Amino acid sequence: xxxxxxxxxxxxxxxxMTVSRAINxxxxxxxxxxxxxxxxxxxxxxRPNTIARTMVTQKSHIISLIVPDxxxxxxxxxxxxxxxxxxKHGYSLFISEAEWNIENERSFVNSSIGRMADGVIMFTPRLxxxxxxxxxxxxxxxxxxxxxxGTSVMDVYVDNYQGAFDATEYLIxxxxxxxxxxxxxxxxxxxxxxxxxxxxxxxxxxxxYDESLVQVGDYRDQSxxxxxxxxxxLPERPTAVFASNDMxxxxxxxxxxxxxKKVPDDISVIGFDGINLFFTPVPALSTVNHPGNEMIRxxxxxxLGMPEQExxxxxxxxYTELVLRxxxxxx
Amino acid sequence: xxxxxxxxxxxxxxxxMTVSRAINxxxxxxxxxxxxxxxxxxxxxxRPNTIARTMVTQKSHIISLIVPDxxxxxxxxxxxxxxxxxxKHGYSLFISEAEWNIENERSFVNSSIGRMADGVIMFTPRLxxxxxxxxxxxxxxxxxxxxxxGTSVMDVYVDNYQGAFDATEYLIxxxxxxxxxxxxxxxxxxxxxxxxxxxxxxxxxxxxYDESLVQVGDYRDQSxxxxxxxxxxLPERPTAVFASNDMxxxxxxxxxxxxxKKVPDDISVIGFDGINLFFTPVPALSTVNHPGNEMIRxxxxxxLGMPEQExxxxxxxxYTELVLRxxxxxx
DNA sequence: CTGTTAGCGCATTCAA
DNA sequence: TTGAATGCGCTAACAG
Numbered sequence: 001x002x003x004x005x006x007x008x009x010x011x012x013x014x015x016x017m018t019v020s021r022a023i024n025x026x027x028x029x030x031x032x033x034x035x036x037x038x039x040x041x042x043x044x045x046x047r048p049n050t051i052a053r054t055m056v057t058q059k060s061h062i063i064s065l066i067v068p069d070x071x072x073x074x075x076x077x078x079x080x081x082x083x084x085x086x087x088k089h090g091y092s093l094f095i096s097e098a099e100w101n102i103e104n105e106r107s108f109v110n111s112s113i114g115r116m117a118d119g120v121i122m123f124t125p126r127l128x129x130x131x132x133x134x135x136x137x138x139x140x141x142x143x144x145x146x147x148x149x150g151t152s153v154m155d156v157y158v159d160n161y162q163g164a165f166d167a168t169e170y171l172i173x174x175x176x177x178x179x180x181x182x183x184x185x186x187x188x189x190x191x192x193x194x195x196x197x198x199x200x201x202x203x204x205x206x207x208x209y210d211e212s213l214v215q216v217g218d219y220r221d222q223s224x225x226x227x228x229x230x231x232x233x234l235p236e237r238p239t240a241v242f243a244s245n246d247m248x249x250x251x252x253x254x255x256x257x258x259x260x261k262k263v264p265d266d267i268s269v270i271g272f273d274g275i276n277l278f279f280t281p282v283p284a285l286s287t288v289n290h291p292g293n294e295m296i297r298x299x300x301x302x303x304l305g306m307p308e309q310e311x312x313x314x315x316x317x318x319y320t321e322l323v324l325r326x327x328x329x330x331x
Numbered sequence: 332x333x334x335x336x337x338x339x340x341x342x343x344x345x346x347x348m349t350v351s352r353a354i355n356x357x358x359x360x361x362x363x364x365x366x367x368x369x370x371x372x373x374x375x376x377x378r379p380n381t382i383a384r385t386m387v388t389q390k391s392h393i394i395s396l397i398v399p400d401x402x403x404x405x406x407x408x409x410x411x412x413x414x415x416x417x418x419k420h421g422y423s424l425f426i427s428e429a430e431w432n433i434e435n436e437r438s439f440v441n442s443s444i445g446r447m448a449d450g451v452i453m454f455t456p457r458l459x460x461x462x463x464x465x466x467x468x469x470x471x472x473x474x475x476x477x478x479x480x481g482t483s484v485m486d487v488y489v490d491n492y493q494g495a496f497d498a499t500e501y502l503i504x505x506x507x508x509x510x511x512x513x514x515x516x517x518x519x520x521x522x523x524x525x526x527x528x529x530x531x532x533x534x535x536x537x538x539x540y541d542e543s544l545v546q547v548g549d550y551r552d553q554s555x556x557x558x559x560x561x562x563x564x565l566p567e568r569p570t571a572v573f574a575s576n577d578m579x580x581x582x583x584x585x586x587x588x589x590x591x592k593k594v595p596d597d598i599s600v601i602g603f604d605g606i607n608l609f610f611t612p613v614p615a616l617s618t619v620n621h622p623g624n625e626m627i628r629x630x631x632x633x634x635l636g637m638p639e640q641e642x643x644x645x646x647x648x649x650y651t652e653l654v655l656r657x658x659x660x661x662x
Numbered sequence: 663c664t665g666t667t668a669g670c671g672c673a674t675t676c677a678a
Numbered sequence: 679t680t681g682a683a684t685g686c687g688c689t690a691a692c693a694g
Contacts, residue, residue: 002444002469004687015665020689028663045469050445051391052687054382055670071407071609079401083428092442095426097414111423113333114381138333138376221609250610257611278402278552279581280588282613335671346681351673359679383671386686 003044011040023048054116063303064094064112064120065296066105068219072247074273074292075123081293082121085300091118100185100219102126113139119303121296124188142299145292146189156298156318160190160272163288163320164197164244167270170286170322171240172205175331176268179207180238182217182227182248194244194272213238217248224251228259240268240328246275246287253281253327264329274323284325291318334375342371354379385447394634395425395443395451396627397436399550403578404606405623406454412624413452416631422449431516431550433457444470450634452627455519473630476623477520487629487649491521491603494619494651495528495575498601501617501653502571503536506662507599510538511569513548513558513579525575525603544569548579555582559590571599571659577606577618584616584658595660605654615656622649 005023009016014033021027022037029037040046054060065082067075083093094117096108105127112120119140125132129151135141136153148155171179181198184191199209215230217223224243228251231238243249249271256263263269263283274289295318336354340347345364352358353368360368371377385391396413398406414424425448427439436458443451450471456463460482466472467484479486502510512529515522530540546561548554555574559582562569574580580602587594594600594614605620626649 005689006687016687017666017689018664021664024689026689030663033663045465047441047445047469049447049687050442051382051385051447052670053689055386055672055687056689058670060382070401070410071404073402073404076402076407080428093426095424097411110378111381114378116380116382134376138378247609254609254611257613278578278585279612280585281610282588336673337671347672348674348681349679352680355673357673361679364679380671383686384673386671386688387673389686 003046008040008046012036060116061091062094062117063091064117066096066108066122068098068100070097073275078292078296082296109135121299126187142302144295144299154302156295158318160193161197164194165201166322167288168198168201176240178238180213180231180241182215182243184219184244219245221247221251224248225255228252228255243271246271246273264327268328283327286325286327287323289321289323334377339371339377343367391447392422393425393448394422395448397427397439397453399431401428405604409623409627413627440466452630457518473633475626475630485633487626489649491524492528495525496532497653498619499529499532507571509569511544511562511572513546513574515550515575550576552578552582555579556586559583559586574602577602577604595658599659614658617656617658618654620652620654
């Protein structure tokens with residue numbers, strides 16, 4: 001077993017309390033005493049027990065982050081950012097991957113409460129509002145990229161409608177009329193908004209909304225791949241496809257290259273997220289940039305309190321932004 | 332504050348102990364009592380405090396996993412696997428990203444001990460042997476992809492030498508004689524072995540080992556990119572490059588496409604890891620498959636105890652494997 | 663500057 | 679089948 005604070009106290013001939021003070025730099029300690037204690041600590045390889053400390057201080061210095069998919073670069077980058085930001089403030093990160101699964105989300109929040117996390121950040125949870133509200137009464141909770149307006153739950157939000165509208169409009173302005181759409185999980189609000197943006201852009205240009213051009217996806221690359229097969233089997237194929245996230249767009253492009261279709265010559269693709277790849281795929285994907293990193297920072301500030309000097313930066317409204325690369329052809 | 336076991340006990344008119352037994356299904360409880368307790372739990376939204384439980388049982392049901400880089404798909408996939416495997420056994424995963432930084436590694440192990448993790452898995456740590464040995468006396472520790480032979484530290488190991496040898500030999504057999512090599516962190520044993528494999532393959536075919544063809548990399552895509560610039564500035568350029576991990580190979584390929592060089596027509600590339608991408612890069616990268624997922628599973632079994640029915644599968648020797656795709660040209 | 667007492671929320675041990 | 683006492687390792691509050 002590891003040495004405890006008592007072992008150190010005994011060896012240094014002081015009380016446990018004094019050792020505690022030495023470790024935490026709280027209150028005055030005679031230099032000689034301090035030296036004794038430090039020696040004892042070294043000799044015993046003493047490490048304070050964070051768990052015990054949490055019990056009494058009621059503070060774990062842990063923030064729990066629940067994301068849908070760790071393998072999605074959009075989220076793995078965000079995790080990096082969160083980790084770095086939290087470390088600056090002396091916090092550790094507890095990461096869970098919900099896999100877009102409601103049951104997992106529930107279980108992870110419960111586990112976070114049980115482990116006395118100081119706060120939970122959920123990225124686009126699928127959990128219904130009332131459960132989120134209930135949870136937020138047991139633990140500080142920030143929901144990211146989903147509006148919780150009108151409830152007591154903290155949220156960070158970017159309107160996804162405009163981004164989807166822009167993407168669709170761009171395709172239309174490039175001369176496309178038959179535009180496929182690959183949906184995500186529509187019980188997540190941002191997804192619904194993307195769908196609306198797509199629909200409204202079509203409407204603005206007098207293009208009829210066609211259900212058969214809408215494929216249900218699950219935000220994983222695999223479903224982008226399958227959508228390709230669906231679209232290609234259509235009597236009237238789309239000339240362009242808008243995928244509601246980049247993973248599905250890349251899955252779609254994989255299918256293209258697998259089946260010998262050229263992007264953008266044979267079919268155009270546009271995504272959503274602005275994934276930052278460590279490799280430049282050919283062609284580079286045009287997409288809608290989604291400020292995930294900024295959102296996560298804002299979420300952290302919401303939980304830990306805003307750093308004075310950064311309020312301005314943080315408080316500003318967050319925008320999506322069309323990123324034009326090489327995956328769309330102008331007809 | 333949340334309800335405690337005492338609140339439940341009071342409401343159910345029993346002692347805390349009885350509630351504890353009800354929750355943990357230990358010992359007999361009258362059905363009526365149990366019903367009362369369950370009602371009280373529901374009414375109070377009681378959730379057992381895992382932290383307190385850990386204090387007394389000395390078991391946290393947490394395994395701490397330390398990887399160098401979360402954004403590297405090799406590791407993010409491995410995290411998925413670990414999480415799934417651990418969940419099956421009722422464990423949670425605490426993930427830390429060391430960023431190939433020794434100080435971080437040290438701090439994360441210490442933090443794992445402080446949080447009473449039941450075990451630590453470190454993937455290719457750079458920490459020196461003696462520190463790892465010291466840590467392993469405070470907490471069950473498994474080191475993955477680095478041999479700890481001759482010490483008391485548990486390890487899971489694949490010999491990386493053969494994989495590197497195979498890759499280099501393949502390039503030679505494809506007609507290449509000037510073969511660049513991009514190194515990783517050589518204080519990590521597997522990296523050193525890869526380097527040796529490269530060197531020995533050259534020797535076998537009577538090709539002189541040329542220091543100027545060896546670039547120091549850091550396993551990040553960026554350094555692969557920079558290596559390209561280095562190699563291109565050489566008076567006698569290599570016709571092929573072996574990157575000691577896939578991230579650097581992809582970084583290298585990015586540079587190729589940025590500078591208008593075609594892979595494999597202008598230059599051949601081979602990687603190491605067998606990253607499983609969610610899209611098909613063009614050209615597809617030839618590489619050496621590295622059984623990371625199996626290693627992590629084995630590490631978990633080492634920590635939690637082998638599941639009887641899977642001993643056979645787990646106990647087998649792990650191999651690397653050459654995966655031939657489209658990034659190498661036959662001269 | 664240092665020590666004592668008490669308790670965080672729970673489970674183990676022993677007793678009833 | 680249930681309960682009381684005890685302690686996990688630490689720190690807050692108060693006393694000296």
